[in-house]
Amino acid sequence: MKIAIITAMEEEMAPFRSESHITSRSQVGKVIVEEAIYRNQPLILVESGIGKVNAAVAVTLLIERYQPDLIINAGSSGAFADGLKIGDVVVATQYRYGDVDATCFGYEHGQVPQMPAKYDLNDAWLDVARQTAASAEELPYALDFGLVLTLDSFMSESDRVDWIKSIFPAVKVSDMEGLAIVQAAAQYGIPVLAVKAVSDITGHGGETADSFDNNLDDVAKHAAHFTELLVQQIHSIAV
Numbered sequence: 683m684k685i686a687i688i689t690a691m692e693e694e695m696a697p698f699r700s701e702s703h704i705t706s707r708s709q710v711g712k713v714i715v716e717e718a719i720y721r722n723q724p725l726i727l728v729e730s731g732i733g734k735v736n737a738a739v740a741v742t743l744l745i746e747r748y749q750p751d752l753i754i755n756a757g758s759s760g761a762f763a764d765g766l767k768i769g770d771v772v773v774a775t776q777y778r779y780g781d782v783d784a785t786c787f788g789y790e791h792g793q794v795p796q797m798p799a800k801y802d803l804n805d806a807w808l809d810v811a812r813q814t815a816a817s818a819e820e821l822p823y824a825l826d827f828g829l830v831l832t833l834d835s836f837m838s839e840s841d842r843v844d845w846i847k848s849i850f851p852a853v854k855v856s857d858m859e860g861l862a863i864v865q866a867a868a869q870y871g872i873p874v875l876a877v878k879a880v881s882d883i884t885g886h887g888g889e890t891a892d893s894f895d896n897n898l899d900d901v902a903k904h905a906a907h908f909t910e911l912l913v914q915q916i917h918s919i920a921v
Contacts, residue, residue: 687753688729688744689755690736693899694902696902698725699718702719702725703718704716712731713729713740714728714729733859733862734861736859741867745866751872751873752807752872753873754909755877756878756905756909757859757879758879758880759857760883761854762884766826766854766880769900770879770904771879772855773811773827776803777831778832779832779833780832792831801861803873807873808875814915828854829854830876831855831861832856833857837884838887843885855880860876863876878905881901882894
C-alpha cells in the first residue's frame, strides 16, 4: 500500500518531517516531494504550495511519478459550522467549490461547467477513517465528518461567510486546496482522504487572520495526529 500525504504549507508538513527519515527529496517549482520512512512506515510527503493550481500540479506530478494507492490531504481549515472550535478535526465526506458560479448557464453553485457539482469521497476509505476514530483512545480534539468547501479566498468577511452558508448550509469547514487535489486525483482514479484541523473561525475579520497565524503550528499537529492513526490503521488492515 503506497500512501502519499500532501499539505499546502511547510508548517502543515512539519509534524510529518519531524518524525520521518527522508530518503530522497526533489522539487519542481513550488512542489516538494520527499520519500520518507515515517514511524517505520514508507510514505511519500508532498508540500504543494498554497492554492488550487499548486495543489493540482502537485497531485499530477505525484501520481505520474509515484502512482500512490491513496492520497491523504492533511492541514488547516476555517470553521463554518456552529460548535466547531480551534483544534477540532474534520474528515471530509464531500467536497464542493464554494466560489464557482456558472448558475446563469443552469449549473449548480460551486459546479465547474461540464464537471460534477460535488465530489463524494470514497466510501470504503471513509469507513476506515470512521473505524480509526472509533478505535482510537481518547482524542485530544473533537472529530467530525462532513462537507468541506474549497475557495480561493480567506474567509474573514462576515457578509461573505453568511452568503456561503446560505448556499451550502451543511458546510463544516473550508480550505484552499482540497477539491483541487480530489479533482486532479479523480482523473487518475486515485482515492483521497482529507483531514482538516480548525485554525480559525470564519467571518471575524482580522481576528480570523490572527487566529490562523497564532494556531497554525498547533492545529497542524492535530491533523497530523489523526493522519498518523489513519496510516497505522491502513497498514494494519493491509498486513
